[in-house]
Amino acid sequence: MISKPYLLFLGDAKDELAIKTAAGINYWRPEWCIGQMSLPNAKSSLGINEISLEEAVKRGAKTFVLGVVNAGGKMPEGWIDIIVKAISLGLNIASGMHSRLSSFDEISKAAIKHGVKLHDLRYNNIEFDTGKGLKRTGKRLLTVGTDCSVGKKYTALAVEKAMLEKNMKVSFKATGQTGVLIAENGIAIDAIVSDFISGAVEWLSPDNDRDHWDIIEGQGSLFHPSFAGVSLGLLHGSQPDAFIVCHEPTRTQMRGVEAALPSIGDVIEQTVQCGKLTNKNIRCIGIALNTSNMKNNKSDIKKEISSQYQLPCIDPITDNLDPFIDLLEKIND
Amino acid sequence: MISKPYLLFLGDAKDELAIKTAAGINYWRPEWCIGQMSLPNAKSSLGINEISLEEAVKRGAKTFVLGVVNAGGKMPEGWIDIIVKAISLGLNIASGMHSRLSSFDEISKAAIKHGVKLHDLRYNNIEFDTGKGLKRTGKRLLTVGTDCSVGKKYTALAVEKAMLEKNMKVSFKATGQTGVLIAENGIAIDAIVSDFISGAVEWLSPDNDRDHWDIIEGQGSLFHPSFAGVSLGLLHGSQPDAFIVCHEPTRTQMRGVEAALPSIGDVIEQTVQCGKLTNKNIRCIGIALNTSNMKNNKSDIKKEISSQYQLPCIDPITDNLDPFIDLLEKIND
16 A cells, blocks of 8 residues: 555656556545646646645655656656655655666665655566466456557546446456556556466456456557557456447547557457457447547537447546446346 | 586476477587486476486586476476586576576575576566567568467578578577577567567567568467467567468367467468558468378378468478578568
């Protein structure tokens, strides 16, 4: 468990997607967030109190959370001094970077000197097996995407919330560092040694009651040239009975690379094609449209997509989730 | 560089595929191998001199190579004493296990005491980037498989050898611990943090001369529920112009799991479907049939498969490779 409340560090975030860790915690767990701290050249903000390290400590902050991500998750050099200062003020540190906090000498020494905790969200000490592909009891929903950062985690959390409100048996299963921060458990699957991707997901979502749903947070996209291997291992390990395709309609190319976006239909077809290896009954139950960047025509585009694929298409953050839940309730093995 | 010659350790290998690391080195680099050492309950042998640690040292052995693999690559407890004894006799140790040799206290202390080297073939200190998916210069061939352990490494090495004999520009690129031992470079891709699978392969096979071929060793299978994520990341990072499907016709189910084998046609179709994300000209140029376990009808089955897929089908260990090379020579970008 990480001590709360948090001061969220935004660094010099180049755009809104870069602060998705901070934004995710602030959206789903606002009561844990005391303020944000950004560098002068940051291009985005959470719209909460901008406060200094000293001010945060005065207001009772317990942990300094690195809330900004970059492809590859490497620690920018300039941050080390800031982190060491936070430690010297008595703050614990939480990081989703691939570089371990303790791998930086200054950070490691400062943490020992000031008696604070270093939380590396991408690491754990679990010894995983390789995936077995055997059918497990209980039901599973996986959120998949046309790209990275399109709403897979928000969709999974929104589905969990809606099912809890209906008193269904359900658990959100985090697979990324932000999800792990929000749920306070889970595995950052992109930090697992690649031999164990599907095995780690099998560990994360074990046998359960027949009427229990694991809602598994998806990662990347089967069509993203950087991360498709992770997405496929996650799909096979999840052996989902159902999946939701998450899509951001204003996106023009794949995040961080020069590659074209797949269509929603491409994603449905490829997910079924690959997913049937570990669950022959895999089916798409809907499309989650992230309309946060749209100004107009939200309703039209949802209707159009719904009609094209003959599936519910909603924005899970603004719309009622019954169309998804109704279809999930009909799934019996 | 690892000091030679080697004593190959077979442990209590449960079958022939379990000793594929030792068998690969002994087949491709027999001049490096002084003998084998196995435990009393071992079920397979290389057919070379069975000698003790002491005898191997007398005959000049320099390195004790753990030549047996298991799914997950974990160190069996009983081996530690044997390794420590080898070290005490002055032998260096080479291991392809996921557990680092130095992570075992007794091994680590013994190595320091006796001044020997510990080689963890699955590890390196390279800091990879995430994959970019950008087209690189030079040409690339990837060997893919219907399953694990069907001949992807042997096929790649045989193709490299045949191309070298024709004075073509060619490099074998190892992606597994045995390949790394044979080639004395490369990356064990299944030990890479999963975020960097495709990025590591991009590093392994960088820009090269337009008429140079990288022959990239495949791993696992897109249809293997344990390892398909690794296979997909490797496919995307390789961005192959051409691929060869490797198949073992006597295999009845996927190695190590309860899953059906795909057909050669399934593998061709899925490899093209997924591979076109990073190389739209990807094509299958043939089928490599591992006939080592067949007694009769080798020629008939090759003809049958060749006719079914309208592609050359040969055993690259026993047959002339011209049918493959001829097709590769026709590929121009």
